[in-house]
Amino acid sequence: MILGLRENLKGTVVISIIVLFFILPMVISGVGSSWLSSVAGTDAAVVDGETISNQAVNREVYMQKQRLLSQQGVDPSADYLKDENLRAPVLDRLTKKAAVIASIKSAGMAASDATVNTQIVAQKDFQTDGVFDPQLYRSLLSRIGSSPALYKSELVESVMLQQLDAGLDKSSFVTEAEKAALVEIIYEQRSFYTADIPVEGLAEGITVSDDAIATYYESNQAQFSQPEQLSIEYIELSVTALANTETVSDEEISTQYDLEVADFSSSAEYEIAHILVDKNAEDKDDRLAELQTKIAAGEEFAELAKVYSDDAGSKDSGGSLGVLLSGIFPEAFEKAVYLLEEGEVSAPVSTDSGVHLIKVVSKSVDEMPSFDERKNAIAAALKTAKAEEIFSSSLELLEELTFNSDSLDDAAAEVGAEVQVSSMFERSNGLGIASNAKIREVAFGDEVLVDGRNSEVLELAGNRAVVLRLKSHSPEHIKPLEAVTAQIQELIVENEVAAILTDKADAFIASVKAGSEANTLADDLGYGFAVHENTTRSAPVSDPTTRRAVFSAPMVQGVTTFEMNKNADGSMRVVGITSKKPGSIADLDALDITGLASQLTTENSRYEGGAFQANVIAGAEIEIH
Template structure:
């Protein structure tokens, strides 16, 4: 859910190069927990891209989040210095790419309304309990990902603008020769960047924290050091996957299913073709060019070379217009009608579509056929087991609905009767949940309702998605309360020390910048 929004353009490196101009990255100084820029201007920022500045605060906060995520992946270990340097470089490079794209979307006037943003946030499934948006669920999910609600909303707005830009570019379906040349030029360029590293670690010894400062920080930030509301539960759950593992399907069952499904087991005809796409604002000129290419192709000129020379389809021109194997549904109707009416070796055109004029050559045909029983067996078995398990799942749900509401219903007895996975969960947290049930919004709504599910009472069954259900019994309710200072003292000292060390590193970086501006090297 909360995979960082920047990943939306992963694998789309060409997009940033296509739409944006050159990048200017000025001197930057990195701390182990902070980033300081040494630039030529009066303002402090980590990097500049086409006039769009990445602030020190943005870079600092991004690094803190990513550092936490990487440490979790490393099992709580400190990140080795060489890896830290690599992660920091990758992070800043990613932020630069994001800034370039954001600058372009804003210059083109792409906007996302507050209403649309609010609707997108409220429709996020992980932020809902019982199908309704829950601020508690949103805070819990974002806390697990290390993101504030404000950051999430800002990133969501940015993602929407980028999607508008990407969609506009993709809708054009092709690059002009000039754009392709520019893309090739940009991809081959290298930039030399100089930066100064001032690790905040160097300043920690000068950033001492006494008891008074720690107590003051604790009082001022007590809301950050709360033990959330929670419950101690007994639970029993049933999964569709567990039922599927118990289901068997005989050979006779599978053959009967095969006979019923024959109509759905047709493998459609596929064709292997090449094409040349001619497009342009002047329709008459494009048609004339397409007719010229058609004449050359029919005269025996190598079709692949014609595609490389004339085609304006960036996806196939470099490969001689090769479209690979595809079925009819892969193409727009005019193209599909022409292609699937041709004979092997035939050249046809110009065929007009919304993309331009096409000259098509059919190379091979792979006839459609029905899957044999053996070819379809594994798919049929999986589907049959799924169907039977789904039926059994529904039956158990209905019976549990009745039995769990009976006076004196016992969770452990029901778990044994219906072969449910039973267990105890000492701390099921409001807004966060706990393994193995996870966040479980429907359970959140049941357990922490107003009034909450009574201690000792059986609740459920509750559906956790389409393939899991659970029944629960509350053993104890716990209200939210502040954590004792002694319990959080270490983290407070670490936070204050880091904050002060970062401030000292920033001051040192500013002094270094002044020296550089004065001519020092």
Template sequence: MLLAIREKVQGWIAWAIVGVLIVPFALWGIDQYATGDRIVVVAEVNDERISATEFMQVYNTQRVRLRQQFGDMYDQVVDDEVLREQVLDSLITSSLIRQWAVNNRVVISDAQLAAVIQGADVFYEDGVFSQRLYQDLLARNGFTPATFERDQRNFLLETQFQNLLASSTPVFPFEKQALLDLQTQTRHVDYVRVDHRVFNKEAEITDEQIAQYYAANEDDYLQLERVSLAYVTLSLAEIAKDIEVTDRQVADFFELNQRLFAVPEQRRASHILLTDRGDETLAKLAELQQRLAEGEDFAELAQTYSEDPGSARQGGDLDFFEAGMMVEAFDQAVFDLAVGDVSEPVQTEFGFHIIKLTDIKPMQLPSLDEIRDEVVQQVRLEQAERVYFELLEQMTQIAFEQPDSLDPIVEQLNLPVATTRMVTRDGGREQVTSRRTVMEAAFSDDVLQQRLNSVPIEVGPNQTVVVRIAEHQPARLQALEEVRADIERQLVREYSISRSAERAASLLAQIQDGVAVETLIGEGIEWHPVGWIERENQQILPQITAAAFSAAKPTSAQPTWNSVQLVTGDTVLVRVNELGRSEQADNAALRNQLALILQETYQTAEVEALMASLRLTAKIDKKSNYLTLR
């Protein structure tokens, strides 16, 4: 198990909470929550109902967040059905936790909620809580005090649920040491590579083999339904190219919008990060502050003690960054410091930071001459925007009123027609066919069966297309003769890979009988001396590294061997000669980081085990309507 604990595991609770919390609001009072009698239900968990309203609130919040994260790639990256499934599962999980809490008499009291509320400053003006600001921000984000209180209470309950289980999952020193030993172990290796391609010429593939393979794998040769699309594109960027602007327009725009072109102030900081382990961390922070006050070098302390592996090796250096790029508390601390100052400990979701400001790049305001081309482009885009939306309105009207052809749009708006390659329902790599909305329209009844124009579809910022079918190919099974060459190549490859594995097994048998490796090298058999490697290395392929570290430990008199088949088809025999330790074995920061990962992994496993048990014994009824709610 320790070999598998390599990367920090993120629990499901954090994902579930982000769907219902937009900003870390705080409450002033405690409100009652009530729902009407008529509720559309998307799921029932032990007779507790999950409403469509609750589902859509979390779903829409999550969708907005993902659109902001992926931008134009959203349609390619996010599967809406999978997203809906994840959202509903997160709500079911929350419901199970609440029921577990009731059964085990775990509650979040009004006093606890109020304590958390009083710790937040988002609703404070001039150091005083503002009821007006509180209500205004809640309303602007789609919350009532009652619904927000419910969500905040649930968040605290789920956090307490996790913390209760975390307290029951101790990590013993020998486990921490074992993981550190595994992580920092090095191995001295060499390997033999048996190239499968040398056996290609031996393969003799018959017509009978080809026919049998075709019959056994017909599904692989089903050609899916495909279409080619004709389309016209209305683009603000293209419109802007033809806009003429005067020097006066450029000068006026620059005068009014200088700060749009300013290079913001940037600050360079270093930090020492300690994850929150209670009193132990507070004691270490106090020690580090004392040592810094006595003049010890910040960079050296960061290299030794910081638990941020990305910056610790650089003495805690985070390079230059602008305001707003870091989490709020960290960002605020950095921009309150003077160069050379060291902050008091700053707490964030990652732990405690001691921050040193090392440099400042002031905001720069370029002259008009320096950025004239950029300003001209902005003026063109501003003027083109009005034209774009006027033409978009015309395009929409023409596509609707004359849906049998793109010609009216071409003639009236002077737009060229383009044609895509043949693509399936999954789309293609071109900008138009890579958009899920376009492909859904292309295979809709109106466009595919009725052969009408689509409605205008946005494929990028201020870029809209109307598509229609140019060519349609129904699904069909490709004939044997069409795929004969592909099948023959596949059979040759399978034969060669099999022969490569056989040759490697024969070589290993000879080596274990005492034959020197060097005497076995020949056509297609390569000998690669490597030397010492760590688990994370750039010297050899990851598959070979994995084989090296999964091989048995060598003895002083006898190396061990392991074999692996690469994705290329070649077979590799890996020899492990000796074990060692990397320089990181004595790194305190790495030791602390691995201990934290081990603790969080155990905690996550504990939570997931209990959740699996709760789900197993619960009566969960998912309604199908959650897939179609809008």
């Protein structure tokens, strides 16, 4: 199937690279950031006999919504953020992924426990100070409605998809004709000259009448539209701000430290490595005996793992599995580790994945930090705890005092806060407090904008809360003529200068086409002139805008092609492209050719990967409920 796809795709790959057309890998759905319980009843879909649960779809919908809301300037009330509008594309993505997973499973792809476990302990999200933290791992998974088993299953699928990508990449190839075609374009050389028409003094001779300004204003009123804006006054409470005002005594800190000492229980952390022997290997017993003999003789465990281990995911790193995580490794494997001291190697341990020789690379036992080491952290925690109590009680009071009140002043005085005023902001963006999408949504809502009432108390991320009311409102309107007269005058002058420069450029090009020498003509007219011979796309000559114009312009060999562009200083540039020469492999050294072939091979595999996935999805049995 892959070969057939390649035959159909080869003709378009080179052009695809030149125009930066990349086929993106299929998005792999992960775990979300909040628990969403499943909808009872039927599954959402069935793909090649495998079900996709409503729970999985709901969780991915939630995740997608959070990703979109995290972007700058997103309106939380927008229709595209509604669950019913997100569900269809999310389900489409999940069914496509499921089809690809089913296909590669049927092809015999899999991921070993050791490989997956190694990836889990290496993930920085699950580490504290660079070391895997089992408690953090379980806490994060629990917080997102997942579990070690579910997360491990999802990671297995991710590893298999990576295997698919790697297989396509390693099986891709590049023909000599493809390399030659790419070199012709990438290393093409063009010769050109530039003539710069100065802008100085052109604006001084232009006068703009009041009638011209009025006419421009009437014809272009959309340019002078002022979007609806408003400002708010608000009270903001935050645990952080309250904590900064709190104090704690040395006695309180000492008491808390004593409680920590009483609750502290030390636990051992094991950094482990293993050598895996396939349980079906014919020489299993001989290999194990040989390994035990070599280990007993003092040979390096890591070097033996590189030679003898059947675990492709860890053998190159000397069998390293990182820190032991309870619940991730098989029970027999864990029990064997707990019986070992640092530097010891276990007897053979059998699991479903094979027979292991396990080494405890290092063993560390937690020790209770000293009082001086914990003092500042305890003080900060105590201040935060006091602030949280004040914050909770202040929220209740703030709700009572601002409900049906026509001012925020009394409430601010009661809770010890200040009434602040924002700058003007729009529905889609704002500064300061208005940079928060939720604040903008409420400010432009009927309760605040139309009815003129105080908002409810809004709880924001970071233990912050805000109540707000309208300060001032400016409806969408066209700015009056007197407010934009100077702006219009500048625009008219700018347009007329541009027209003069264009006329001069057209006249220059016409003269050259009629037989005038470009350099002589430019000198006579006082234009800056420069010639660039056999220039490549990346050559540091002229400026990027000019080079893009030179190499994007279609041209016929032997006929000068003209382009015009405006320079940064406002002058007009005429570009005359006089010749082109295709690149040649003969002009490149072997290293450049190898690098180019490698890049082309990678892009081939990406392109083919997208086609492979599309082909699999088209042939899958997908039933949407």
